[in-house]
Amino acid sequence: MSEHAPTGRDRLRELLDAVLDEENPRLGDMARDAHASPHHFARQVSRDAGEPPVALRRRVLLERAAWRLASGGSVTDAALEAGYDSVDGFARAFGRAYGHPPSATTAGTAPWLSAPNGIHFHPPSNLWVRDDDAPRPHRARLDPVLAVQLHHGVADTTLLLETARHLDAEAYRRVLLPGHRVHAWTPPEESVAALLAGAVFAEEVWVASIEGADHPGAGGDDLADLERRHRRAGPRWIAAVTGIAERDAWADRLVDALCEPPESFVLSAVVAHVLQYTAHRRLLVRGLLRDLGVLDDAPPAPDLGDPLEWAREPHRP
Numbered sequence: 001m002s003e004h005a006p007t008g009r010d011r012l013r014e015l016l017d018a019v020l021d022e023e024n025p026r027l028g029d030m031a032r033d034a035h036a037s038p039h040h041f042a043r044q045v046s047r048d049a050g051e052p053p054v055a056l057r058r059r060v061l062l063e064r065a066a067w068r069l070a071s072g073g074s075v076t077d078a079a080l081e082a083g084y085d086s087v088d089g090f091a092r093a094f095g096r097a098y099g100h101p102p103s104a105t106t107a108g109t110a111p112w113l114s115a116p117n118g119i120h121f122h123p124p125s126n127l128w129v130r131d132d133d134a135p136r137p138h139r140a141r142l143d144p145v146l147a148v149q150l151h152h153g154v155a156d157t158t159l160l161l162e163t164a165r166h167l168d169a170e171a172y173r174r175v176l177l178p179g180h181r182v183h184a185w186t187p188p189e190e191s192v193a194a195l196l197a198g199a200v201f202a203e204e205v206w207v208a209s210i211e212g213a214d215h216p217g218a219g220g221d222d223l224a225d226l227e228r229r230h231r232r233a234g235p236r237w238i239a240a241v242t243g244i245a246e247r248d249a250w251a252d253r254l255v256d257a258l259c260e261p262p263e264s265f266v267l268s269a270v271v272a273h274v275l276q277y278t279a280h281r282r283l284l285v286r287g288l289l290r291d292l293g294v295l296d297d298a299p300p301a302p303d304l305g306d307p308l309e310w311a312r313e314p315h316r317p
Contacts, residue, residue: 018034019057021033051117060120062098069105075087118252127255128254129252131253146271151238153275154237156310157203158227160285171292176190177191182280194221200233201219203274204233207233237274253267
């Protein structure tokens, strides 16, 4: 189950779904799926997206094909997936768009094509909508407050995972918060194990969405495995948010097919969401660990759950 949840009608996604659905190769198919006449549908998409629907579909599918090729896929498979009846036809269209034949596509040589609307393919099955397709200056660093929140959050999760090693298996999974749910759409998180698993999984899911990686799957609550997963996901999460800041991409939107139904998310809100709910989980875990007698926040071992205490330590960013 995804960390994401439906929040109602998403007009952007509805529009793009009709254009890009695998069953809608022609304008008439798109319009029928959107319950509109072809003329009205074409006008609506051209007005709202700044690009005729057929051209939008063709371009995004070529971007997806380029990603398939750069990932080691065959030209034949990429052509069929992009909706071309022949490899030759696909090769001609690809060459016009990218300036080189499909066979010359390697890792790092499949950039987004020029677009009037900032809508681009984002692997493995999502879309990225840039707020502005104009070149953006790179920023040297994160906002200092956000940098502390990011690095402290990852370090604090590491500390809590390490502290949880002092629990036996029964206490680790003991139901201490009966019926507690962090989100209405996720399973109950009633124990130290469930809360730590939720915190790590949230990192993994959103990093995958931002990076364009495969959905990680829910994993489990085995403590050693959670520590291993967090060691991988934590630095990637920091790098992903740092990259958003450097590209000034806070207003970009991720149209995420991991949701059911798919939705669009503004990146600044994505980061705020993860920071808020992982902090919520960590505070709950900290309280449970204290109640279970395995967390001592008395001097000389300060509780580094407080950013004020953590920022005094030499490992701060």
